[in-house]
Amino acid sequence: MSENVLKVEHVTMQFGGVVAVDNLNLEVNKGEIVSLIGPNGAGKTTAFNVITGVYPPTNGAVYFQGKKIVENHPQGKMRRQYLGENEGKYDHVIAPTPDRITKLGIARTFQNIRLFKSQTVFENILIAEHMRRTSNLFTATLHLNGAEERQMRQEADRLLHIVELDDVRDELATSLPYGKQRRLEIARALATKPSLLLLDEPAAGMNPQETDELTAFIGRVRDDFHLTIFMIEHHMDLVMEISDRIYVLDFGKLISQGTPDVVQSDPRVISAYLGVQEDE
Amino acid sequence: MKKQTEAFVSVALIAALLIVLFVLERVIPSTSMLFTVLKKGAIYALVAVSMNLLNGFTGLFSLGQAGFMLVGAYTYGVLTIPVDQRANVYMYYDGGLIQFALHPILAIVIAGIIAGIFAYLIGLPVLRLKSDYLAIATLGFAEIIRAVFQWDKLGPLTNGSNLLRNYPSYKSVLFYFAASGVCIALIVLLINSTYGRAFKAIRDDEVAAEAMGINLAHHKRIAFVVSSFFAGVSGALLAMYQTSIQASMFKSAMTYEILLIVVIGGIGSITGSCISSFLFIILSEWLLRFLDSELVIGGFKVPLLRSGFRKVVFSIIIMIIVLFFRQGIMGTKEFSVRGIYNRITGKGRKAQKGGAADE
Numbered sequence: 030m031s032e033n034v035l036k037v038e039h040v041t042m043q044f045g046g047v048v049a050v051d052n053l054n055l056e057v058n059k060g061e062i063v064s065l066i067g068p069n070g071a072g073k074t075t076a077f078n079v080i081t082g083v084y085p086p087t088n089g090a091v092y093f094q095g096k097k098i099v100e101n102h103p104q105g106k107m108r109r110q111y112l113g114e115n116e117g118k119y120d121h122v123i124a125p126t127p128d129r130i131t132k133l134g135i136a137r138t139f140q141n142i143r144l145f146k147s148q149t150v151f152e153n154i155l156i157a158e159h160m161r162r163t164s165n166l167f168t169a170t171l172h173l174n175g176a177e178e179r180q181m182r183q184e185a186d187r188l189l190h191i192v193e194l195d196d197v198r199d200e201l202a203t204s205l206p207y208g209k210q211r212r213l214e215i216a217r218a219l220a221t222k223p224s225l226l227l228l229d230e231p232a233a234g235m236n237p238q239e240t241d242e243l244t245a246f247i248g249r250v251r252d253d254f255h256l257t258i259f260m261i262e263h264h265m266d267l268v269m270e271i272s273d274r275i276y277v278l279d280f281g282k283l284i285s286q287g288t289p290d291v292v293q294s295d296p297r298v299i300s301a302y303l304g305v306q307e308d309e
Numbered sequence: 310m311k312k313q314t315e316a317f318v319s320v321a322l323i324a325a326l327l328i329v330l331f332v333l334e335r336v337i338p339s340t341s342m343l344f345t346v347l348k349k350g351a352i353y354a355l356v357a358v359s360m361n362l363l364n365g366f367t368g369l370f371s372l373g374q375a376g377f378m379l380v381g382a383y384t385y386g387v388l389t390i391p392v393d394q395r396a397n398v399y400m401y402y403d404g405g406l407i408q409f410a411l412h413p414i415l416a417i418v419i420a421g422i423i424a425g426i427f428a429y430l431i432g433l434p435v436l437r438l439k440s441d442y443l444a445i446a447t448l449g450f451a452e453i454i455r456a457v458f459q460w461d462k463l464g465p466l467t468n469g470s471n472l473l474r475n476y477p478s479y480k481s482v483l484f485y486f487a488a489s490g491v492c493i494a495l496i497v498l499l500i501n502s503t504y505g506r507a508f509k510a511i512r513d514d515e516v517a518a519e520a521m522g523i524n525l526a527h528h529k530r531i532a533f534v535v536s537s538f539f540a541g542v543s544g545a546l547l548a549m550y551q552t553s554i555q556a557s558m559f560k561s562a563m564t565y566e567i568l569l570i571v572v573i574g575g576i577g578s579i580t581g582s583c584i585s586s587f588l589f590i591i592l593s594e595w596l597l598r599f600l601d602s603e604l605v606i607g608g609f610k611v612p613l614l615r616s617g618f619r620k621v622v623f624s625i626i627i628m629i630i631v632l633f634f635r636q637g638i639m640g641t642k643e644f645s646v647r648g649i650y651n652r653i654t655g656k657g658r659k660a661q662k663g664g665a666a667d668e
């Protein structure tokens with residue numbers, strides 16, 4: 030068995046004529062916190078969407094715990110339009126839907142928070158239990174699954190306690206302050222019991238204090254839940270403090286990788302990424 | 310209030326309602342408009358709730374309800390016409406293909422199942438569509454079904470464009486309330502189960518629901534099939550109530566009526582759908598009837614009042630509601646014993662989202 034939990038291999042994602050991700054290769058090892066950074070529109074979220082099955086890539090493969098979970102190659106019209114490399118290396122199509130990826134053990138959060146807005150904090154967490162149900166439509170409808178239902182609720186409450194959201198248990202998710210909504214979204218992802226957690230800009234829109242709290246929270250979550258974390262983030266303080274390694278994406282291409290120190294002093298990164306950030 | 314007390318009060322209220330109906334049936338002549346309203350209201354309540362399961366709780370905007378009612382109504386009629394009546398009913402088709410008759414209750418269940426099978430089959434391609442396209446596709450399906458059931462070649466089965474009649478039907482309003490009540494109770498139980506939570510997650514955010522391990526295709530199909538099953542059952546009940554049916558009855562206007570009921574009651578509120586069904590039936594069968602007939606007062610012919618004007622008034626009502634009262638009567642709240650108790654005692658007002666309502 031290989032050490033890496035996640036391996037992205039020659040992944041290209043092309044939308045029409047736009048190559049959003051271009052021949053991306055990266056690995057995330059067990060227990061690591063790895064960050065993916067890059068200017069706006071670099072293709073970071075797209076990379077997440079490919080890993081989680083939202084889009085099948087145009088070309089390339091994704092491995093999770095040594096097993097190939099996603100694979101594709103340019104087909105049909107795309108065969109002529111394709112602008113990337115490595116054509117023809119992959120000849121199978123593996124295109125699971127996002128729920129299958131979640132069941133394998135990859136959970137994610139979203140760049141713009143996507144909570145279930147009509148539901149309470151508790152109910153948001155409780156939904157994760159649905160995929161582990163042993164009841165079927167009939168036993169669940171007739172409420173013959175009392176034991177299972179109780180266990181689902183216990184699990185959700187246990188998690189709420191761990192992430193310290195039990196005080197807002199019965200509030201509407203969207204009525205929470207912004208920082209807590211972010212935390213709830215992470216908690217909801219944890220409720221699926223993942224081994225790999227993907228966070229898409231978890232500190233976006235947070236003030237410095239909230240960001241510090243989040244930094245501590247992510248570290249604690251990694252240890253408590255024995256997780257591997259792959260994270261997109263713009264807040265450089267957070268990224269440099271927490272990451273074991275960093276990948277830098279620009280215009281869909283990987284331009285640098287390594288430990289925070291290495292990446293920070295890489296001239297390509299400084300010109301491409303940090304330069305752009307000053308403009309913001 | 311304790312859970313047991315709540316359950317007890319609820320059961321007592323339902324029992325009281327049934328007793329009142331039972332007594333009414335004995336003291337008021339059965340031809341009274343009251344019974345028309347009650348029976349039709351119960352049937353519409355069921356189909357409205359079934360539509361709400363899809364549109365309100367799963368976020369699938371489907372307009373196929375009349376089509377599935379038609380399937381249910383025909384299944385019921387075809388399967389229950391007594392054998393000795395068949396030559397008479399199917400007189401253009403040599404007595405038809407089927408030469409047996411099932412017990413009405415069994416036929417109602419089969420009506421639901423057949424509607425569910427239709428839903429399963431058309432759901433495979435159609436449920437992949439996004440909201441507006443889904444609405445158009447299901448509406449189209451309902452129109453096609455209506456045409457197919459009138460097709461001459463299927464006459465030995467459906468009696469073509471002729472009436473289906475002489476099948477057995479229950480006359481008591483109690484039957485309609487019991488049948489509709491049991492079905493609505495099942496839908497409520499489903500919504501309160503882990504599947505119901507999954508439906509609501511899909512409604513709130515498909516992408517997030519999928520990321521939480523919910524198989525979208527599978528759950529949408531379940532919601533669609535279950536909703537259509539109950540639409541089929543309500544179609545069977547409608548057939549029974551009407552005592553004769555014809556495919557041409559199940560026009561898209563019927564779906565719009567049901568949609569209107571759901572919107573007035575509140576998209577996402579079961580009790581809202583029930584209340585507004587009765588309101589709707591009372592209005593359309595009773596109070597607004599006069600709009601459709603010419604009225605002459607002292608030699609003066611009141612303008613606008615003529616056949617079809619009622620429809621115009623309804624269209625105006627739906628526009629007003631959509632423009633100004635998008636929440637309907639209940640919003641997404643429910644009417645419950647506990648809610649009323651809390652309102653009376655002034656308890657739990659903060660915990661619940663609003664007075665006489667809780668989830």
Ligand SMILES: Nc1ncnc2c1ncn2[C@@H]1O[C@H](COP(=O)(O)OP(=O)(O)OP(=O)(O)O)[C@@H](O)[C@H]1O
Nearest residue numbers: 044047049067068069070071072073074075076140
């Ligand atoms: N579904 C899509 N269809 C077409 N183009 C898309 C789609 N998704 C993303 N893109 C394009 O791909 C490119 C990369 O977008 P992506 O969202 O991955 O960037 P990002 O690195 O996450 O940026 P940000 O920091 O702003 O979140 C952009 O040019 C975007 O317009």
Ligand SMILES: [Mg+2]
Nearest residue numbers: 073074075140
């Ligand atoms: Mg992004």
